Amino acid sequence: MVSQVPSPALTPVVLVLGDEELLVARAVTDTAARARVVDPAVELREMDADTLLVGELAEALSPSLFGGRRVVVLRRGQDAKKDVAAMLLDYVKAPDPEVTLVVAHAGGAKGKAIADGLAKAGAEVVPAAKITKHRERVDFVTSEVRRLGGRCQADAAEALIEAVGHDLRELAAACAQLIADTDGRVDAATVARYYRGKAEVSGFAVADAAVAGDLPAALEALRWALHSGVDPVPIADALADGVRTVARVASAGRGNAFQLASSLGMPAWKIEKAQRQARGWTPEGLVKAMRAAADCNAAVKGGEEDRGYALERTIAAFARARAGGSR
Amino acid sequence: MNDVFAQLVGQPEAVATLRAASRAAAAVLRGEAVGAGAMTHAWLFTGPPGSGRSVAARAFAAALQCTEVRKGPFLSDSVVEGSPLNDEAGPGCGVCTGCHTALAGTHPDVRFVVPDGLSIPVAQMRDLVLRSATTPANGRWQVLLIEDADRLTEAAGNALLKAVEEPPDRTIFLLCAPSDHPDDISVTIRSRCRVVPLRQPGAEAVSTLLVERDGVDPATAAWVAAAAQGHVGRARRLAGDREARDRRAAVLAVPRQLTGVGACFDAAAALIEAAEAEAAASVAATDAAERAALETALGAGGTGKGSAGAARGIAGQLKDLEKRQKSRATRAQRDALDRALLDLAGFYRDVLNARWGGAVAPVHADTAPLAEAAAQRWTAESTLRRLEAVLTCRTAIDANVKPRIAVEAMMLELWQG
Ligand SMILES: [Zn+2]
Numbered sequence: 001m002v003s004q005v006p007s008p009a010l011t012p013v014v015l016v017l018g019d020e021e022l023l024v025a026r027a028v029t030d031t032a033a034r035a036r037v038v039d040p041a042v043e044l045r046e047m048d049a050d051t052l053l054v055g056e057l058a059e060a061l062s063p064s065l066f067g068g069r070r071v072v073v074l075r076r077g078q079d080a081k082k083d084v085a086a087m088l089l090d091y092v093k094a095p096d097p098e099v100t101l102v103v104a105h106a107g108g109a110k111g112k113a114i115a116d117g118l119a120k121a122g123a124e125v126v127p128a129a130k131i132t133k134h135r136e137r138v139d140f141v142t143s144e145v146r147r148l149g150g151r152c153q154a155d156a157a158e159a160l161i162e163a164v165g166h167d168l169r170e171l172a173a174a175c176a177q178l179i180a181d182t183d184g185r186v187d188a189a190t191v192a193r194y195y196r197g198k199a200e201v202s203g204f205a206v207a208d209a210a211v212a213g214d215l216p217a218a219l220e221a222l223r224w225a226l227h228s229g230v231d232p233v234p235i236a237d238a239l240a241d242g243v244r245t246v247a248r249v250a251s252a253g254r255g256n257a258f259q260l261a262s263s264l265g266m267p268a269w270k271i272e273k274a275q276r277q278a279r280g281w282t283p284e285g286l287v288k289a290m291r292a293a294a295d296c297n298a299a300v301k302g303g304e305e306d307r308g309y310a311l312e313r314t315i316a317a318f319a320r321a322r323a324g325g326s327r
Numbered sequence: 328m329n330d331v332f333a334q335l336v337g338q339p340e341a342v343a344t345l346r347a348a349s350r351a352a353a354a355v356l357r358g359e360a361v362g363a364g365a366m367t368h369a370w371l372f373t374g375p376p377g378s379g380r381s382v383a384a385r386a387f388a389a390a391l392q393c394t395e396v397r398k399g400p401f402l403s404d405s406v407v408e409g410s411p412l413n414d415e416a417g418p419g420c421g422v423c424t425g426c427h428t429a430l431a432g433t434h435p436d437v438r439f440v441v442p443d444g445l446s447i448p449v450a451q452m453r454d455l456v457l458r459s460a461t462t463p464a465n466g467r468w469q470v471l472l473i474e475d476a477d478r479l480t481e482a483a484g485n486a487l488l489k490a491v492e493e494p495p496d497r498t499i500f501l502l503c504a505p506s507d508h509p510d511d512i513s514v515t516i517r518s519r520c521r522v523v524p525l526r527q528p529g530a531e532a533v534s535t536l537l538v539e540r541d542g543v544d545p546a547t548a549a550w551v552a553a554a555a556q557g558h559v560g561r562a563r564r565l566a567g568d569r570e571a572r573d574r575r576a577a578v579l580a581v582p583r584q585l586t587g588v589g590a591c592f593d594a595a596a597a598l599i600e601a602a603e604a605e606a607a608a609s610v611a612a613t614d615a616a617e618r619a620a621l622e623t624a625l626g627a628g629g630t631g632k633g634s635a636g637a638a639r640g641i642a643g644q645l646k647d648l649e650k651r652q653k654s655r656a657t658r659a660q661r662d663a664l665d666r667a668l669l670d671l672a673g674f675y676r677d678v679l680n681a682r683w684g685g686a687v688a689p690v691h692a693d694t695a696p697l698a699e700a701a702a703q704r705w706t707a708e709s710t711l712r713r714l715e716a717v718l719t720c721r722t723a724i725d726a727n728v729k730p731r732i733a734v735e736a737m738m739l740e741l742w743q744g
Binding site: 150237240244247248250251252273283284286287293294297298301302 | 529588589590592688726727732733735736739740742743
């Protein structure tokens with residue numbers, strides 16, 4: 001036997017609150033794993049609350065004739081019918097010690113009384129709400145790396161989110177990959193090295209140098225990106241994004257990056273970077289640069305044969321537009 | 328008056344051509360001899376958006392399927408060439424089953440090709456060409472009507488060309504395109520077609536149509552006809568759809584909002600979002616209906632032997648459907664954006680017109696005072712540059728430039744002048 005003493009973390013009723021698929025799935029797996037520590041032969045039963053009959057629930061929650069532990073996972077708890085909900089709220093007052101009941105609840109207004117009732121009666125609440133704020137996403141990445149036994153700073157998390165996107169499953173997979181391939185210390189340089197092949201990162205490197213007015217660096221980054229097989233279209237998109245970011249940040253005034261973050265809908269580090277890049281740009285220069293970016297987009301989308309040259313010309317146009325305004 | 332050609336606003340030449348051809352077609356069906364060139368198997372309807380290309384093609388298709396026997400020069404010897412009946416009479420009553428079903432799109436021998444997405448794929452074209460060669464169910468004509476022939480892919484165009492070059496006896500091809508320029512229709516297809524050029528109807532003609540046929544009050548009809556710039560469908564929507572009017576008002580508020588670089592990006596984002604929302608609303612119902620129909624046809628949720636294999640096939644078909652729907656959504660977005668850009672171009676045209684002393688009536692009567700105020704402040708050159716920026720943006724989006732980028736560049740130029 002692994003353990004005779006019930007794991008202190010194993011509670012009889014767990015309420016998983018929220019509709020972020022990855023977090024819900026994790027909470028269920030974690031609970032099942034904890035139960036398995038107590039009884040390796042634990043029986044797992046899953047059912048949907050919306051079609052569940054009260055008799056079926058009663059059967060699932062009653063002690064087994066042959067003994068043994070059981071985990072009952074009730075999905076879509078918010079859709080439970082009245083009688084099922086009533087039984088749940090009644091059961092939670094005196095739960096069976098041999099049963100672990102997991103109720104997944106979307107967390108919205110629907111069936112709110114069930115969630116509230118379970119929490120009030122002492123169910124363990126595992127939050128699983130969708131992540132919508134950038135700050136929370138960064139926290140997710142750093143804690144994910146920590147969970148996997150590594151360490152990760154906020155700037156590395158920011159870079160990873162920029163390269164991978166917002167999908168939590170993909171972010172979690174990327175964290176696992178990074179941990180597996182490094183010694184566990186994940187910093188921004190590691191992320192950049194690892195995702196170098198990603199078009200977005202290469203395109204952004206070209207755009208960063210181009211809007212900062214560093215013509216040689218921008219041209220070199222461009223040649224390198226094209227050489228490594230990056231498609232010209234995302235590079236052209238990144239160039240336009242570079243001008244857009246500088247223009248929006250510059251016209252937002254001289255505020256604190258963290259205060260501007262919500263009104264501009266951009267992460268603070270991106271704002272700080274753009275504030276540095278914005279020096280030297282005038283409104284007139286930005287108008288010219290945006291026109292060049294739009295023409296570039298047309299050229300790389302098939303209007304022109306030499307797409308690499310179209311990108312070079314755009315980078316040069318950025319440099320002229322910036323210089324023309326810096327007098 | 329139920330005559331199918333009555334729907335064609337301000338197009339007397341086109342109507343005369345189509346009436347004559349319908350009469351010739353009816354004569355052919357009766358086994359009478361008609362002069363060479365009196366009836367043609369391939370037609371190309373050209374004209375700017377809103378001029379009624381597809382309306383003309385549909386009306387002609389109806390006339391070809393019209394079963395109402397009416398007195399016409401080919402029917403009666405007593406009718407003298409050149410008599411009034413020559414122009415007025417002929418097939419296309421608009422009420423018989425043939426006319427009615429052809430106009431409604433349910434006639435078994437009239438096939439419509441309306442591209443859902445940005446182009447008409449070759450597979451679809453091959454299939455249609457094949458079916459167009461079959462004997463007409465009603466013993467009259469097989470009509471294949473291609474609404475946006477300029478969206479044929481090269482391969483699809485070649486498939487069509489083969490059929491147009493050697494048309495089956497009873498098959499008639501009706502193609503619609505913005506113009507007969509090689510950019511819109513291949514030279515070889517063009518050379519096989521008789522071209523029916525349609526004009527952009529004047530605001531007056533559109534306004535009269537709205538009053539007479541749709542019962543719109545004359546004052547509303549006048550301003551929506553001007554604002555729609557010759558586009559009948561657009562005018563009708565503005566007259567009857569409050570949301571369309573609100574969207575137009577939001578677009579016309581843009582010039583006032585451009586107070587700085589940041590405002591330009593905000594205005595661009597708002598314009599794109601509005602176009603996306605409009606497009607999403609316009610395709611939502613069709614998307615859901617198509618998906619439900621496919622799921623029913625495939626028996627979704629079926630169990631039993633072989634259902635795993637079937638499920639893979641189902642997944643593939645659903646994926647195809649999603650791809651088609653995505654392509655259609657993209658097109659709807661571009662169309663919505665293009666309408667907004669046309670409204671905007673109309674405003675700068677009004678400013679230019681005001682600078683030149685208001686020689687013609689403004690496009691947008693409701694923003695005329697604003698246009699006059701702008702004319703006081705802007706030079707003619709800077710106004711022209713602004714108008715140019717809007718037209719450049721339309722061309723760019725048409726050439727596949729990311730709409731957001733094209734619109735942002737335009738907004739900045741509209742601000743700077
Ligand atoms: Zn008829």
